[in-house]
Amino acid sequence: MAAKGTIGILTGGGDVPGLNPAIRAVTVRALREGYRVIGIRRGWAGLVELIPDREADNSGSFQELSEDIVNRAARTGGTFLHSSRTRPSHLPAANMPAHLRESYAEEVNDVTPAVLNNIEFLGLDYLIPIGGDDTLSYGYRLHTEGIKVVAIPKTMDNDVPGTDYCIGFGTCVTRTIELAHTLRTSAGSHERFLVIEVFGRYAGYSALLPAMAGAADRCVIPEVDFDVEHLTELLVYDRNRHSSKYSVVLISEGAKVAGEGSMSFLGSEKDQYGHAKLGGIGARVGSELKRLSSKYNNGKRINVVNQRLGYLVRCGAPDALDCIVPMAFGNLALDLILDGVSGQLVNIHDGIYGSTSLECVNAPHKVVDVERFYNKERLRPSYLSFDNVPLFVMTAD
Numbered sequence: 494m495a496a497k498g499t500i501g502i503l504t505g506g507g508d509v510p511g512l513n514p515a516i517r518a519v520t521v522r523a524l525r526e527g528y529r530v531i532g533i534r535r536g537w538a539g540l541v542e543l544i545p546d547r548e549a550d551n552s553g554s555f556q557e558l559s560e561d562i563v564n565r566a567a568r569t570g571g572t573f574l575h576s577s578r579t580r581p582s583h584l585p586a587a588n589m590p591a592h593l594r595e596s597y598a599e600e601v602n603d604v605t606p607a608v609l610n611n612i613e614f615l616g617l618d619y620l621i622p623i624g625g626d627d628t629l630s631y632g633y634r635l636h637t638e639g640i641k642v643v644a645i646p647k648t649m650d651n652d653v654p655g656t657d658y659c660i661g662f663g664t665c666v667t668r669t670i671e672l673a674h675t676l677r678t679s680a681g682s683h684e685r686f687l688v689i690e691v692f693g694r695y696a697g698y699s700a701l702l703p704a705m706a707g708a709a710d711r712c713v714i715p716e717v718d719f720d721v722e723h724l725t726e727l728l729v730y731d732r733n734r735h736s737s738k739y740s741v742v743l744i745s746e747g748a749k750v751a752g753e754g755s756m757s758f759l760g761s762e763k764d765q766y767g768h769a770k771l772g773g774i775g776a777r778v779g780s781e782l783k784r785l786s787s788k789y790n791n792g793k794r795i796n797v798v799n800q801r802l803g804y805l806v807r808c809g810a811p812d813a814l815d816c817i818v819p820m821a822f823g824n825l826a827l828d829l830i831l832d833g834v835s836g837q838l839v840n841i842h843d844g845i846y847g848s849t850s851l852e853c854v855n856a857p858h859k860v861v862d863v864e865r866f867y868n869k870e871r872l873r874p875s876y877l878s879f880d881n882v883p884l885f886v887m888t889a890d
Contacts, residue, residue, distance in 0.1 A: 496527060496528055496529040497526065497527040497528050498528055498529070498618035498619065499528065499529045499530070499531060499615065499616045499617050499618050499619075500519070500523050500528050500529070500530050500531070500617070500618065500619045500620075500621060500830065501530075501531045501532075501533050501555075501612070501615060501617040501619070501620045501621065502516055502519050502520070502530065502531070502532055502533065502558075502574075502620075502621045502622075502623070503532070503533035503534075503536050503537070503539060503540075503574060503620075503621075503622050503623065504516070504536060504572040504574050504575075504576050504622075504623045504624065504647075505536030505537055505576055505577065505578070505579075505622060505623070505624035505625075505627070505628030506536070506576060506578060506624045506625045506627055506628045506647075506648070507576070507625075507648070507649065507807065508570070508571045508572055508576055508807060508808075509570075509647050509648065509649055509660060509661025509664070509665075509807050509815075510570040510571075510661060510664040510807065510808075510809060510810060510811030510812070510815050511570075511647065511660040511661050511663075511664065511811040511815035511816070511818065511819045512570075512571065512572040512623060512647060512660065512661075512819070513563070513566040513567045513568075513569055513570070513571065513572060513573055514567045514811060514815070514816050514819040514820060514823075515623055515645055515647070515660060515819035515820075515822055515823050516532065516558070516563055516566065516567070516572070516573070516574065516623075516823075517563040517564060517566065517567035517819075517820075517823070518819055518820045518821075518822070518823025518824055519621055519823040519826055519827065520532075520558045520559075520560065520562075520563040521560055521563065521564075522823060522824050522827040523827055523830075524558075524559070524560060526827060526831060528830075529557070530557070530558040531555050531556070531557055531558065531615055531617065532555060532556050532557075532558045532574045533554070533555050533574065534553060534554055534555055534556065534574050534575055535553075535554075535574070535575045535576060535577045535579070536575075536576050536577040536578070536579055536624070536628065537577065537579045537580065537581050537608070537628070537631060538554075538577040538579035539553075539554040539555055540554070540581070540608045540611050540612065541579055541581050541584065541590065541593075541604055541607065541608060541611075542554050542590045543555065543611045543614070543615075544590075544592050545610055545611055545614040555615065556574075568810070569810060570807075570808060570809045570810045570811060571808070578627070578764045578765055578766060579765060580627070580631060580765035580766055581603070581604050581605055581607075581608050581631060582603045582604075582605055582631060582634060583601050583602075583603070583765050583766075584597070584601065584602045584603070584604050584765070585600065585601055585602075585765065586598070586599065586600055586601070586602070588765075589602065589604075593607055605634065605635075605638065608635070609635075609638060609640070612635075612640060617640075618641065619641045619642070619643060619830050619835065620632070620635065620640055620641065620642050620643075621642075621643050621644070621645060621826050622642065622644050622645070623644070623645040623646075623647050623660070624644075624645075624646075624647060624648075625646070625647060625648035625650075625652075625653055625659070626648075626652070626653050626654065626854045626858065627766040629644045629646065629653065629838065629851065629854040630854050630855060632644050632851065632854075633836075633851045633852060633854055633855060636835065636836045636851055641830075641835035641836075642835055642836060642851060643826045643829050643830060643834075643835055643836075643837050643838075643839065643848075644837070644838045644839070644851050644854070645660065645819075645822045645823070645826060645838075645839055646658075646659040646660065646822075646838060646839070646840065647659050647660035647661050648660075648661060648662070649661050649662060649665045649692045649699060649806065649807055650662075650692055650693050650694060650695070650696050650698065650699060651665075651696065651698040651699065651859070651885075652694075652695055652696035652698070652858045652859045652860065653838075653854065653859060654853045654854060654856040654857070654858065654859045654889060655838050655840055655849045655850075655853035655854065655856070655859075655889055656838065656839075656840035656841055656842065656849075656889055657840070657841045657842055657843070657844070657883055657885060657887070657888045657889050658818060658840075658841040658885060660815060660818060660819050660822065661807065661811075661815060662698065662699070662815075662885075663811075663812050663813075663814030663815045663818070664806070664807075664811050664812045664814070664815045665691075665692060665699050665806045665807065666699065666702050666703055666706075667812045667814075668802070668805065668806040669689075669691055669699060669703040669708060669743070669802060669806055670703045670706055670707075670708045672689070672800075672802055672805060672806070673687075673689055673703060673708035673709060673741060673743070674708065676689065676741075676798065676800055677739070677741065679798050680739040680740075680741065680798045681737035681738070681739045683739075683796065683798070684732075684737070684738035684739055684795070685739055685795060685796045685797055685798050686728050686732065686739070686740055686741075686742070686779070686782050686783075686786070686795055686796075686797045686798070687739060687740070687741040687742070687797075687798045687800075688742055688744060688775050688778055688779040688782065688797055688798070688799045688800070689709070689741065689742070689743050689744065689775065689800050689801075689802060690744050690745075690746055690774060690775025690776075690799075690800070690801040690802065690803075691703070691743050691744065691745060691746065691802050691806070692745070692746060692802075692806065692807075693714065693715055693745030693746055693747050693748075694715065694745075694746065694747040695715055695747055695858040695860060696714075696715065696716070696745075696858060696859060696860045696861060697712070697713075697714025697715055697716055697745045697748075697860075697861045697867070698861060698887065699745065699806075700712040700713065700714050700743040700744065700745045701714055701861055701866065701867060701874055701887075702885065702886070702887075703743060704743055704873060704874050705874040705876070705886070708741070708743065709741040709742055709743040710727075710728065710731040710740045710741050710742065710873070711724065711727055711728060711731070711740075711741075711742040711743075711871075711872045711873050712742065712743040712744070712745075712872065712873060712874070713742065713743070713744045713745060713748045713778075713872060714745050714748060714861060714867060715745050715747035715748055715749065715860075716860050716861050716863050716867070717863060717867065717869050718749045718750065718751040718752075718753075718754075719748065719749075719750065719751060719872060720750075720751045721750060721778060721781045721782070721785065722785055722788075723872070724742065724778070724782070724872060725781070725782050725785040725786055725788070725789060726789045727871065727872055728740045728742060728782065729786060729789040729790050729795065730789075732795065733790075742778075742872075744774055744775050744778055745774075746774060746775075747774075748774050750777075750778075775799055775800070775801050776799055776801070779797040779799040780797075782795070782797055783795065783796060783797050818841070821846050822839045822846075825839040825846055825847075825848060826839055829848060834848075836850065836851050836852075837849065837850065837851055838850070838851045838853060838854065840889075841883075842888065842889060843883050843888060844883035844884055859889050861887065862887065865877060866886070866887060
């Protein structure tokens with residue numbers, strides 16, 4: 494039987510648990526509805542590097558998906574299609590595939606015409622990108638070029654506009670809570686401050702939600718610049734009230750010290766979306782806490798256990814939520830395709846599954862509503878009324 498059409502699916506940006514379950518959900522439903530499914534490898538790089546020639550070896554750029562392939566992959570974390578941070582609208586000459594070099598000779602190139610040609614070559618009727626706002630912003634670009642796009646949001650930071658929840662966030666929160674509680678044994682044994690650096694470039698959800706659930710005494714988020722000396726005073730207060738003489742703070746990687754106005758970076762190199770790699774704020778703050786602690790602890794210095802969680806919260810298998818939500822998102826995407834709808838982002842809003850215009854990914858990042866959920870003076874969550882709030886408390890509104 495001839496297929497109803499061909500659906501392409503890709504994953505871009507950082508890996509998160511839940512990507513493989515999303516790929517599985519799309520593929521299984523699509524195949525059963527009579528579609529053919531193509532997995533684009535390495536995000537947008539697959540559509541840039543593909544050679545539109547039937548004789549060429551394009552196994553590194555795409556593969557046809559079956560139920561057997563995706564069923565096995567869905568039991569694991571990461572993305573078996575692999576990922577990249579390739580940005581076809583801003584492709585550096587150094588990343589230009591050999592077969593495109595004659596056509597694109599600038600230092601930075603927009604190779605969208607080549608991407609459109611490769612989508613036609615593959616015979617894709619619909620494209621489903623799974624990613625954060627960077628990956629999805631290029632998906633929106635393709636939508637404006639006439640490609641039928643239905644997008645699925647994922648990111649540890651949970652900061653994609655238009656949705657309350659992004660794939661990967663649940664596992665991030667779960668792991669952060671588990672690891673914070675595990676690290677307490679060392680902090681308590683040595684009567685130290687425990688400083689944990691977590692994800693969160695622009696939004697503090699991955700620090701605030703675990704703190705709200707009891708993983709830390711204090712949390713520092715990107716939305717509010719903080720004073721290290723004030724944090725020191727608070728942590729000494731918390732430590733002195735604890736029977737094991739330790740206290741815990743979660744620090745978002747994008748947090749900024751008051752008066753400095755900039756984030757902490759691991760080097761100056763930037764990716765194709767203009768982002769330098771964040772990291773180091775936890776170590777900086779830990780050193781300052783140690784230096785300042787004697788001022789608030791009767792002249793006695795307090796040492797620090799410092800841990801950057803990094804890939805520990807994004808590797809391995811997804812938690813239950815990041816198995817269930819990707820399943821629902823994948824089926825939502827197929828619902829839209831079967832209805833002939835495109836240019837949409839599947840989402841959760843106020844705890845209800847649905848979709849919204851993909852154009853929303855070009856809006857400013859979704860961030861914590863500080864007035865409702867964060868006590869700026871005490872550097873910790875605010876616990877207001879929980880009546881009629883959704884599962885993860887904070888919404889995209």
